Amino acid sequence: MHKPAWHIPPHRNPQLNARGELNHLLSIDGLPREILTHILDTASSFLEVSDRDVKKVPLLRGKSVFNLFFENSTRTRTTFEIAAKRLSADVINLDVGRSSTAKGETLLDTIDNLVAMHADMFVVRHAASGAPYLIAEHLHRIGRSDVHVVNAGDGRHAHPTQGLLDTYTIRHYKKDLTNLTVAVVGDILHSRVARSDIHALTTLGTGEVRAVGPQTLLPVAVEKMGVRVFHDLSEGLRDCDVIIMLRLQNERMNGALLPSAREYFDCYGLTPKTLALAKADAIVMHPGPMNRGVEIDSEVADGSQAVILPQVTFGIAVRMAVMSILAGN
Amino acid sequence: MHKPAWHIPPHRNPQLNARGELNHLLSIDGLPREILTHILDTASSFLEVSDRDVKKVPLLRGKSVFNLFFENSTRTRTTFEIAAKRLSADVINLDVGRSSTAKGETLLDTIDNLVAMHADMFVVRHAASGAPYLIAEHLHRIGRSDVHVVNAGDGRHAHPTQGLLDTYTIRHYKKDLTNLTVAVVGDILHSRVARSDIHALTTLGTGEVRAVGPQTLLPVAVEKMGVRVFHDLSEGLRDCDVIIMLRLQNERMNGALLPSAREYFDCYGLTPKTLALAKADAIVMHPGPMNRGVEIDSEVADGSQAVILPQVTFGIAVRMAVMSILAGN
């Protein structure tokens, strides 16, 4: 029987060191509220760095940060590369698809080699849920807790920096989370963003978190994550303060789970009309890249309630905060 | 009816800011002589930097320069990467072919995202004429005149840094342009280099600019660009001071426009014999990469009149000058 990777029990969560400090960022699940708040507060202070004339601080100077993207994502890799360079780190992008793993080397042999080259941090993206955990546990086993792992997205499991930047964005616009209603809309079943968002929002005590989507695109027993389920978009959006639209993966569109992109848009696409059901000052978020006309109408995406580009700006600050905290600054 | 992109009227040219200073480098066409001269003069001062033991100046320190090469060109990307690094910028190469655009994101969504990451400059290469204009106009529309665009080659339209470095080279070897005869030879129809060269040379008051090539490879009404047309190579080269050979794109060679590479070489290839028709001190230029034995004989390419490699050296200095001027130094 399939046991989802996101059910890894907290006591095996290797994210914290013996003093309870963040040693790896693998998942929002299992992180205490204090650590999330510390990251968000630190990000605030980095937001200003990207506005400077010289966008650079020397906090990671002389550190070697490796981008290990086993699954290709130019945009996410770029955000980590920028964040690391603004911290003055040496960044090495490994085109892992074409490297030694292709020559039959195991993932952990690759890691051992990079550790032997004195790597300080791995930013890992992998199609398999749990790959960053595997690496973190291996580092623990070989006694190298001075090398840090940041999960940049693993399978359907987690995308913790996205969860953090989304929370940062909400906190930025809405201040107090306790009275908010936040709707996460779309393909929650396949979305690591949704899972990380939901964990971050519930940990920080958000008033109500809603999961809105068709039955076929919601995980079984999703209620156990602390969300209220809606299959009807209008009901799900009613009186919301925040709407997080998820990207519909192209590969789902012609599959068995969905009739067609057009029909999806008719039922779950965010339009000015459905947006009007939310509160008048509701904000609209999207992790990008957007499928305009599939999950979101261009009028909404470019409208005054959208905060999709500020999310990107906050994302750099959040990643600088995470890297800086892990490196012990 | 097809209206060539290079007929964008000057009053819509978004290259200059309200004070008449260079804000983007999109095309030589539409730039006043003073700005061209200012770039060339600035390049002179950067030439010395690449000769230093420590080839670095801090003018772009902490700036984020994005190489957006929608059309692959390792060589041109490398020249911009070197120029930016010698100015101490953080350079991020985006492998755009494999990025979000492939996931259905629009060009302007990609730009908006990078602007949200606090990009300072985009170096753009695109197979479509006008793509860098589109980006510059978008930046103007969203009020971000602090973000700059450098056109690194767009379709058949323009390759302005090549036009500038070619002009720099001519000025370096021949000083005064007003009495010179310059022949541009080859496939002018498909060449953005030719268009940028011709605009730069005529703007700077070159004595005579000649367009030399077969009828099928010259634009209709090319005379309107201020050139004298020759279909015969010998006549076109006679008494020239400067010969700019164009690269014959491989894809033209077996097409309807040309009988064969061999026949092209016989009619339009530069050999010691045809070179002898030009002035004794004529210089030979080529934007590279050369097709030896197609548009140019190896004896000429490696001969004493060739200044093809100095063009490359000057190209770095010109790109440093452009980036530095755009960044406001």
Add this chain to the structure above:
Amino acid sequence: MHKPAWHIPPHRNPQLNARGELNHLLSIDGLPREILTHILDTASSFLEVSDRDVKKVPLLRGKSVFNLFFENSTRTRTTFEIAAKRLSADVINLDVGRSSTAKGETLLDTIDNLVAMHADMFVVRHAASGAPYLIAEHLHRIGRSDVHVVNAGDGRHAHPTQGLLDTYTIRHYKKDLTNLTVAVVGDILHSRVARSDIHALTTLGTGEVRAVGPQTLLPVAVEKMGVRVFHDLSEGLRDCDVIIMLRLQNERMNGALLPSAREYFDCYGLTPKTLALAKADAIVMHPGPMNRGVEIDSEVADGSQAVILPQVTFGIAVRMAVMSILAGN
């Protein structure tokens, strides 16, 4: 008749300048013992840099180092990139497979262009034996002895930094080489690593160097390299101090030279049982990436006698030493 590239006579060896100093690192063959010792001693001093909090020294600041990998190798490229960045150089990775060479430009035209951009150093990997020699001789011919070449592996010819790091590793663990017995095991015929190891070890006066492998995977007249030949693994390992296992290239496994990977492992794979024939304190080396279960058993690869990961660490220091010496520090 085929004349192996590694028979290039020493008097044509362009590695040394007129004062006998290292100007290029192309091959261990032809280098005097003093230079090898100087590189190893310099590497010692760089080992400490990678252990610092700020892993950076300014020795190559403002220098432009080009990684020219005509043959793909993410791992080797990464080691040179890290080494150069820790020396503060500007590193430019050229994806040569997709560059101008693909547009018909010759190798030396590419080199001429990069020299014109003020390159300081080329790190070259090429499938053809002798390619880095060709580049070095060209640089000599054009009078540019200030530009340096490091061979990062050429065909079956040489991989000198691997030879140096292997020697460094042996010296680190065993101090004096004169009384040692070192076995090089596997596909020596196709291995540039083996050739560089053997040259380094014999030049430094190693007691006995053994070449162990099947007749079909040993070069003709391998004894002339100063090694003792063994076809039987047990005999070859008996009383050894050092065992260097070679990677079996996948492409050999199903060819005419070898019956199967399984049979190879049975005859030449290093297992705890065969390792026991060597001295009790023998060390086990491998250039990586390993084929576990083909040339080496996992129990040995991960065992207490393996020094495979220290090899990687020393490799960074050795490459920093080579680059620093070439740059004249």
